[in-house]
Amino acid sequence: MKKATILVVDDEAAIRRFLKPFLEAEGYSVLEAENGRDALATASSRDPDVILLDLGLPDMDGEEIIGSLPPWAKARVIVVSARGNEQDKVSALDKGASDYLTKPFSLGELAARIRVLLRHEADREAPRPTRYAFGDLLIDLDGRTVSLEGEEVxxxxxxxxxLAFLALHAGKVVTHGQLLREVWGRHSRDQEHYVRIHVHKLRQKIEKDPARPKHLHTETGVGYRFKE
Known part of the structure; x- marks a missing residue:
């Protein structure tokens, strides 16, 4: 089975030296770039599966790289940045990043985020299933039904x-803006309260303990992550 390839983009050599052996031990092939120009050249020529991208690069902002990747590139971007404010996260995710980790981060969490991204990319390339089972929660996209412990919700x-949109992107952060566009349309950008109200209602219906949700988790100030 072909190894997945990960491109680490960071201008700090110490971070690249830190991540490379860890990722190789996890079974990945690792490429490196220390600036935006090299990152785009490597992404175009080597077509990695995942890009771990720092935003503070010496020659361009990391968000420019997300928007400049060639349209045929298969790479999914995980931003790994010291910028931890909500607006930076929302902006990067809306630009097309698949996930966002704030430095410092745990290697275990990074590995888990990469596995989820690769698994869902493989699922995306396969015929899309119409039924999703998350423990005792079953979502039938064709039948447009949901059941919890065998009882219809x-x-x-x-x-x-x-719920269907969140389930299709399980494991990934979905921003308020992405949910608004998908569910209410592109003219609803300033209506974030719609999202909060409906997430609250969903938790009341699909979570055994809505105050401590098992599936529908809040990413504060950014959006939500549906956990499997």
Whole structure:
């Protein structure tokens, strides 16, 4: 089975030296770039599966790289940055990053995020399933039904559309803006309260303990992550 290839983009050599042996021990092939120009050249010529991208590069902002990747590139981007404020996270995710980790981070969490991303990329390339099982929660996209512990859960059309979108992107951060565009349309950008209200309603219906959700987790100030 072909090894997945990860491109580490960071201008700090110490971080690249730190990450490379760890990722290789996890079974990945590792490429390196210390600036944006080299990152884009390597992404174009080597077509990595995942890019771990620092935003503070010497020649360009990391967000420019996300927007400049060739349209045929398969790489999914995990931003790994010291910028931890909410707006930076939202901006990078809206630009097309698949996930965001704030430095310092644990290697265990990084490895888990990479595995989730690669697994869902493989699922995306395969025929898309119409039924998703998350423990005792079952979502049937074709039948537009949801059941919990074998009992049907009655959702409104809006609640079902939101849950289906989150389930299709399980493991990834979905921003408020992405949910608004998907569920309510592109003219709803300033209506974040729609999302909060419907997430609250969903938790009441699909979580055994809505105050401590098992599946529908908040990424503070950014959006939500549906955990499997």
């Amino acid at each position: 009655h959702l409104t059309p809006t609640e079902f559309k939101m």
